Amino acid sequence: MGLPSVVPDSGLPGRVSIHEVGPRDGLQNESSLVPVTVKAEFIARLAAAGLERVEATSFVHPKWVPQLADAEELMPRLAGLTDRHPGLRLPVLVPNERGLDRALAHHATEIAVFASATETFARRNLNRSAAEALEMFRPVVERAAGAGVPTRGYLSMCFGDPWEGPVPLDQVVGFGVRLLELGCTELSLGDTIGVATPGQVTALLAAFDRAGVPAERLAVHFHDTYGQALANTLAALRSGVSTVDASAGGLGGCPYAKSATGNLATEDLVWMLHGLGIETGVDLRSLVATSTWMARQLGRPSPSRAVQALAGSLTADPADSADTPSA
Ligand code: HMG
Ligand code: MG
Secondary structure (H helix, E strand, C coil), X not given: CCCCCCCCCCCCCCECEEEECHHHHHHHHCCCCCCHXXXXXHHHHHHHCCCCEECCEXXXXXXXXXXXXXXXXXXXXXXXXXXXXXXXXXXXXXXXXXXXXXXXXCCCCCEEEEEEXXXXXXXXXXXXXXXXXXXXXXXXXXXXXXXXXXXXXXXECCCCECCCECCCHHHHHXXXXXXXXXXCCEEEEEXXXXXXXXXXXXXXXXXXXXXXXXXXXXEEEEECCCCCHHHHHHHHHHCCCCEEEEEHHHCCCECCECCCCCEXXXXXXXXXXXXXXXXXXXXXXXXXXXXXXXXXXXXXXXXXXXXXXXXXXXXXXXXXXXXXXXX
């Protein structure tokens, strides 16, 4: 299989931490229900490919996201994975205290809450105003911290909203700062519908910096609707961000934002990062094999350009070999 030529560029981090969201953001949007055994195997294969953070599922209302209603069944199937992969982190999405209770009962060690920079999306995704949603998260973050569980904060619609159009920078920074003030350890800036372009990314990160939020506390979460996710990621790396969300095979979307397509594909990201000489810890061959396997489970090809380019050159599926832990 081909690998990119390595030509480093200046002003970029030496290592990028990839926050893999395929099992959560990817599968929450599937039209058919994916069996829990397939989800568990997907996560095990992602860990075996070297991904160190894999967002496993959501403890949201099962009627709101039926695709992830099996969170309770999935969690026990992941037990043991962190023993086999020391350092592996398996965060889960939690919207409220009820979700936190469920997550803690199933031994989640990291959670994420998800706010909105716009009112319309807050109403549609969380059934509350944006400010009410923050108040819903307050006890979640506090109680999680008390249990030794760190919370990531997502902020959606940072670069544009399908109902409200452009979102003012100050509005995004304001909600982002409030999420961090709740006690979130990291803030992931979501381009939920994939409309951002690189200049916008640079401008938003500069606005956060002016507000006293350094790039080290930020992650970027780009959906790839307009093919801009990789360019936007490079802009974020140049601004000092070194945590990037991506979804194996480019799976994904948001069931409450119809114009959202899949996330930046992890393989496309890894190809670029490795070409730039940036470490990720990911074995690209094994990852492509995983997404090829997952595409077979879903019955359609991966939209990832790197998967499409590389899948044919795989002579065997290394994820089928004996050294890959089964879920
Ligand atoms: P609600 O209807 O306002 O809930 O939904 P409620 O608080 O009024 O409670 C109503 C009933 O639901 C109660 O039961 C609760 O116990 C129950 P009753 O007393 O009537 O029998 N309930 C729950 N049950 C199980 N688990 C729970 C839960 N919560 C309440 N967690 C709620 C409010 C937040 C729950 C709902 O709006 C929801 O689940 N929304 C989730 C939507 C979602 O998952 N969207 C996709 C993820 S976000 C995303 O993808 C964006 C991101 O990727 C970043 C980006 O791209 O920008 C992160
Ligand atoms: Mg998303």
